[in-house]
């Protein structure tokens with residue numbers, strides 16, 4: 001990330017293969033999932049499904065917002 005980039009893209013916070021995977025996905029986040037009592041979850045399209053089903057605190061029915 002450089003100072004020349006005024007609007008850094010939000011990055012997917014999901015792990016590649018599960019919560020214990022130390023490596024973050026890092027893909028550009030496209031969705032924000034509202035969570036109960038915690039900050040919203042930023043995910044890429046690939047991780048939207050897994051995050052909805054597996055992440056802690058996801059509201060049901062899910063509240064999803066498109067981010068750019």
Ligand SMILES: [Zn+2]
Pocket residue numbers: 012013014025026027043044045046047
């Ligand atoms: Zn991802």
